[in-house]
Amino acid sequence: MTVAPAVWRFDAIGVPWRVETPAPVPGADRARVGRLIEDFDRSWSRFRDDSVVAALARGAGSAPAPADAVMLLDTLSAAAEATADAVTPLAGDALEALGYDADLTLRPAGVHPALPWREVLSWTRREITLTRPATIDVGALGKGRLVDLVFQSLHHLAGPLVVDASGDLRSRGAVERVGLEHPYDPDRVIGVWEFEDAALCASATNRRAWGDGLHHVIDGRTGEPVRTIVATWAVADDAMTADAVATALFFDGGPRFAHDRGVAWVRMTTDGRAEYSPGCAARLFTA
Numbered sequence: 001m002t003v004a005p006a007v008w009r010f011d012a013i014g015v016p017w018r019v020e021t022p023a024p025v026p027g028a029d030r031a032r033v034g035r036l037i038e039d040f041d042r043s044w045s046r047f048r049d050d051s052v053v054a055a056l057a058r059g060a061g062s063a064p065a066p067a068d069a070v071m072l073l074d075t076l077s078a079a080a081e082a083t084a085d086a087v088t089p090l091a092g093d094a095l096e097a098l099g100y101d102a103d104l105t106l107r108p109a110g111v112h113p114a115l116p117w118r119e120v121l122s123w124t125r126r127e128i129t130l131t132r133p134a135t136i137d138v139g140a141l142g143k144g145r146l147v148d149l150v151f152q153s154l155h156h157l158a159g160p161l162v163v164d165a166s167g168d169l170r171s172r173g174a175v176e177r178v179g180l181e182h183p184y185d186p187d188r189v190i191g192v193w194e195f196e197d198a199a200l201c202a203s204a205t206n207r208r209a210w211g212d213g214l215h216h217v218i219d220g221r222t223g224e225p226v227r228t229i230v231a232t233w234a235v236a237d238d239a240m241t242a243d244a245v246a247t248a249l250f251f252d253g254g255p256r257f258a259h260d261r262g263v264a265w266v267r268m269t270t271d272g273r274a275e276y277s278p279g280c281a282a283r284l285f286t287a
Helices: 027-044 052-058 069-083 092-098 140-152 240-247 256-262
Strands: 006-012 017-020 062-065 119-121 127-129 159-165 168-172 174-182 183-198 199-203 229-236 264-269 275-276
Touching: 006 027, 017 140, 027 052, 027 140, 052 062, 052 092, 052 159, 069 119, 069 240, 069 256, 069 275, 140 168, 140 199, 140 240, 140 256, 159 275, 168 174, 168 240, 174 199, 174 229, 183 264, 183 275, 199 240, 229 240, 256 264
Parallel strands: none
Antiparallel strands: 006 017, 017 159, 062 127, 119 127, 159 168, 168 199, 174 183, 199 229, 229 264, 264 275
């Protein structure tokens, strides 16, 4: 007889989370996860005034680098290189101009291309430096990193483990079967992907969308929402890498970025065609 897993549900960084384990997660572990999420949010959230990101956005200068700054910003810069700067670590101001700001006004104030990040932003293990005020946005990649941190925090628990942060899922010890939600109809899927001991991350323009064609996936070079790709999925060993690839796949250069990291992927174009990496294990219902 199959025993149902214990499920711990909570909300963090603006989305619902689900943790599945054979037995309930002990209180001490829950408290540690809570502290970990708070520390990460206080470092990287552009939606709170007391974060490192918010302090740098208010004025040029330097701030102490969070523990994972090099990992996050190095990966973002690699995605930027692969996509000719369509992906950028300085997407925050462009998103805010479109209305996706700290107050979630969702009222666009125009188009604001991202600043040239190589001229403005630098980092070391000790500090992050901006030569002029700008808003760092680690975006989906940061969410994936947080999933990895929570997963690692609970890794000592016996048996299968699933950490799911609404589109970013990492699992161990059991086969996961995930439906790839159709971006134009949430009651349908375009396929199913089974994987084990890995992470699957998804991104779509129908999530966090508002106004007339406005959504959270922007081209940093223009400051405008992307129009060619509507949804992406990637499976990698860890959620941060999967999320980095899922973001890069909205642009030319994304498939090469994925290939160089050995990451399998699927993406859907605005006209409903599915594209996928060679040898991808997803079973698709559309082509």
